[in-house]
Amino acid sequence: MTNIIQKSTTTSKCSCKGCNNQATSYILTKQKVYLCDECFEKLASQAIANRTPKSPQNTIKRKLDKKREENYE
Numbered sequence: 001m002t003n004i005i006q007k008s009t010t011t012s013k014c015s016c017k018g019c020n021n022q023a024t025s026y027i028l029t030k031q032k033v034y035l036c037d038e039c040f041e042k043l044a045s046q047a048i049a050n051r052t053p054k055s056p057q058n059t060i061k062r063k064l065d066k067k068r069e070e071n072y073e
């Protein structure tokens with residue numbers, strides 16, 4: 001799988017609105033989206049915050065826990 005976040009090797013400016021920082025990385029989209037460190041952090045934390053709390057991992061764990069409980073009865 002290709003990393004969708006690539007290190008920027010050019011001197012492109014950050015693509016975020018109102019941001020004039022130099023980009024340190026870019027996202028591999030049809031049109032490259034350049035991001036500076038600051039916006040990258042913002043994007044990352046927002047992406048994590050927006051993630052649905054029910055991750056498949058948790059669902060599996062809950063099922064296993066339930067099974068374990070049943071076995072103890």
Ligand SMILES: [Zn+2]
Nearest residue numbers: 014019036039
């Ligand atoms: Zn920026």
